[in-house]
Amino acid sequence: MSLTPDIVIAGLLTVGIFTFLWRDNRVFRAIEHLYIGVTAAQALVIGVGNVNRLAVNPILTGNIIYIISFIAGAMIYFNFSKRYSYLARYPVALLVGVMAGLTIRGQTAGIIYGQSAATAQLTLIAKDLLTSANNIITVTGVIAALSYFIFARKAAGHVKYLSAYGKYVIMSALGSAFGAAVLVRNALLGGRMLFLLQTDFIYLLPIIMVLFAIWVLYDKRRAQKQQ
Amino acid sequence: MVWYRRELPLTITFVLGILISSDYFLVFAPLQKTAVTFNDFATIVATFALGLGAASLTLMHSKKIIDRSGEWYHSVLLVASLLSVVAVGLIFGVPSDAFQFQFKNIYSPLEATVFSLLAFYLLTTAYRALRIRTVETTVFLVSALAVVMMNAPVTEFLWGGFTNIGSWVLNVPNTAGQRGILIGAAIGAVALAIRTILGRETGYLGGK
């Protein structure tokens, strides 16, 4: 048995989070705060390294133009100043302008054109009946789903039926996403249990389960007394 | 309202938006080079923004500690953990054993476990909410179950038809719905981008 500090720390933090399943408690809230602190720190550390690599080093090696990006980036921290917070708008405007331009590029070419072209290329009268039926469902489904978005509130007459069909098609897509999400969530839990059961932390689990049972019973007794 | 607080940022957004979007549609070398440069600048500015979260959290929780308000001792833990990880990362570097240790044994288990709680809530939700009440919920339920059965190897083992049904649901009605959603969302995104470039959407500027 080799209960190394890394396994004990990771295991105790995991079990601490799982206590939330019984109820919110101080241990969970403490670990939650630890998590928030550590998460924020990751981005900052990697960000500092990147600023060094992408802005500072090029400036020091003669690419003066990167001073603009360095100053613009640093200005974002004026957000915390009450008097000069408007200075943070310039880097945000730079980001928003670039992102807006990229959105027009990316969404038009990749999605609007790409997906529309793929739908239009489906043959409605194919070699076999099943393919034809599938293609007809897909093409009519796409048109119906789009009409649901466009005419959702104002659908009248025959368009109402098209929008209703579109609604069912969209519910199928959302249902598929839910079914897929089941795999993700179960995999996440499986990963944690894999750690708890396949490392030496398994030897601590009986003690932890006993302590947990004592806590649950104590809680229930306290609740009964209060009643 | 002075021009440099509002009009200047809106002008920056307009110029860059037009520059970046037109670069895609026009073949003009100086335009392309300028677009690439500003694209690069945007990644650097976004890199600076990575520290905003940490800075904001530190300020907010430091105030809580100084004022001794609420559960301020949890704030002590938050600020201490943040500063320790930053110190380790900046002094020893990301590839170092110390940084990798906290990533593997503190950050990674915490994040994975917090989100693994959703597995429990998903099942209780499925038990309570997935009912055959209306046509819409039935379609939702059937699609969800088809995908669930397709993903589980045991159902393939019992009957290969589950995979075929799941594949059909994903390839036909799901694809139709997803395409509708994607195209609709893309049209909406392009419309919002155009409005932003033209200065009609100013939410990103914050206050006055």
Place this chain on the structure above:
Amino acid sequence: MKTTTINYLIYVLIFLAVSVPILVPLGLPLVVSKPTRDVYEAIQSLPANSVVVLDVTYDPINEVEQWPMTLALMEHLFTRPVKIVLVSLVHVGGVVYTLRALNIVDKHGKVYGQDYVYLGYFAGVEAAMSAFVSDMHTLAKTDFYGTPIDQIPMMKNIRTGKDINLFITLTTAYTSSYIGLIQAPFKMPMAIATVSVSIPEVRAYYNAGQVVGFLNGIRGAAEYEKLINRPYWGLGLMDAISVTHVILIGFVVLGNIQYFYNRRKSGGK
């Protein structure tokens, strides 16, 4: 039975459903799906000296699904006579996972700088994606370790999206941006190895021919491990996944039986 009691019973059942198959493997067979096989074939059929970009970009929330995929894909790529450009374009966690994977996988004699390189993480999501395929040298300037990109032998002829033969992304989000900003402008062969929740959307891209193949979360990881014959926790979790999925189906059926019974009891209201 009280609602909270039922909830706690469900929690205990899920714990058991996940734990028991881990402790006592069932050994259920796994069929490799076509999209996974397409990714495998896309890598396998690459000619010598092809350029492959592997974008490792996820955070610990998705580690359980994407870490085994990272190892499996890297293991496979390092057996092929291709140039590998590693990068992280969306999530900061990709940096640590890339470094860790490079320490673990067998590189089959490949040399850093000549056969593979890690360019690091770039913030800005869409801005980073667009900058990457527009001009990698302007974006990256150096590799992750600080070596100027002009001094890295393999990067001399790799500059834009036109030089990439296959782009594999281990992303968890922004798939439409990858398609719009990287795949579409260059008609680049792209494979997506992503979490299961994104698969319904990725299917639409796959069916449109915009993506050559995809890996479906932990199941895709398990299938790929089977294809390259390197079992890891992807295959190890499949039994637990099977049991939890069957339990979910059971609870949905039970819930609906209860619903219809209650409705009948209350006169169809």
